[in-house]
Amino acid sequence: MAEEGFKGDCERLGNLKTRGELGREIAAVVSGYSARDLKKMQMNFSGSLAGIDSKYKKKLEKMITGHLHETWEDIRLMNQQGSFSPMKDLLPEDAGGYWKMVSLQCSEGDLSVRLRFLKFLLAGFCMFVKKIPPHPVGMPFPGGDSVQLIDGIYYCPVRIKAGDVDSALCPFCPAQQTPESGYLKPPVKGSEHRRQEYLRNTFDFHHYNG
Numbered sequence: 001m002a003e004e005g006f007k008g009d010c011e012r013l014g015n016l017k018t019r020g021e022l023g024r025e026i027a028a029v030v031s032g033y034s035a036r037d038l039k040k041m042q043m044n045f046s047g048s049l050a051g052i053d054s055k056y057k058k059k060l061e062k063m064i065t066g067h068l069h070e071t072w073e074d075i076r077l078m079n080q081q082g083s084f085s086p087m088k089d090l091l092p093e094d095a096g097g098y099w100k101m102v103s104l105q106c107s108e109g110d111l112s113v114r115l116r117f118l119k120f121l122l123a124g125f126c127m128f129v130k131k132i133p134p135h136p137v138g139m140p141f142p143g144g145d146s147v148q149l150i151d152g153i154y155y156c157p158v159r160i161k162a163g164d165v166d167s168a169l170c171p172f173c174p175a176q177q178t179p180e181s182g183y184l185k186p187p188v189k190g191s192e193h194r195r196q197e198y199l200r201n202t203f204d205f206h207h208y209n210g
Contacts (some may be wrong), residue, residue, distance in 0.1 A: 006117050013124070013180035020087030022095070026077035026121055030072070033118055038072050039051040041115045050194040059140055067136040071122045074130070087129070095128050098172045123169050133175040145178060155179075 009029055016022045042065040049057045078084060102120040106113050123134035133154050139147045145157035159170055160175035 006113070007103050009117075010099040010103035014020075014090065014103075016095075018088055018090055020084040022091060023075075023078060023084035023087060023125070026125050026129065027075050027084075030075050030121055035117060037118060039067065041118060042068055044115065055132070056140065062137050062141050067139075068122060071126060075122075075125055077125050077168075083131075091128055094172055097123060097205065098128070125176060127169070128171050131174055133173050135170050146174065152178040 013022065013025055013029075016025060045064055045068075046061050049061060102117070102124070106117045106120065126132050126134045133147055133156060135147050135156070137147050137149045137154070140158050147157075148155045154175035155178040156173065156175040157169075159173070159175055159176040
């Protein structure tokens with residue numbers, strides 16, 4: 001059954017050690033999907049936005065569907081060009097935990113679970129192989145905040161929601177929590193000392209303000 005196949009894939013992906021190994025294996029699994037599968041997943045996402053503000057929906061739909069397509073193409077092209085071979089650096093320790101979570105989320109259901117697994121494959125590729133958030137820079141969230149890239153650091157306004165949803169990507173995302181409104185922005189082109197100073201100040205402000 002498909003579910004057993006996903007469990008096996010997740011076990012194999014979770015046992016890999018380097019970014020390059022993971023990139024090659026994700027590419028191998030993704031090769032079993034078609035452009036039609038990707039299109040169906042994009043359509044499903046668009047359908048899930050029914051009932052929300054039309055302006056917000058249009059922007060979100062454009063960004064997410066574009067990001068999915070770009071990630072799909074990156075996997076294919078990087079595999080063809082042999083880009084994974086030089087990636088010898090080790091994966092983060094929580095990478096194995098991600099694939100265990102994916103295995104649980106894709107362990108049962110109808111045929112739609114196949115597309116759910118593809119979503120997790122693309123997200124895992126972003127976070128662990130490319131070291132970027134699974135949600136694109138500029139992606140808006142209710143309230144007006146968005147994913148940002150400032151001075152080489154990714155920030156997400158909902159990072160602290162990591163424990164709210166069992167299938168959340170947040171615990172594995174390389175982005176940091178966006179500082180609250182009114183805090184200083186990270187130094188542009190700052191030294192490592194200045195970056196660390198900013199992060200310490202951000203932590204102190206959050207800590208003392210609860």
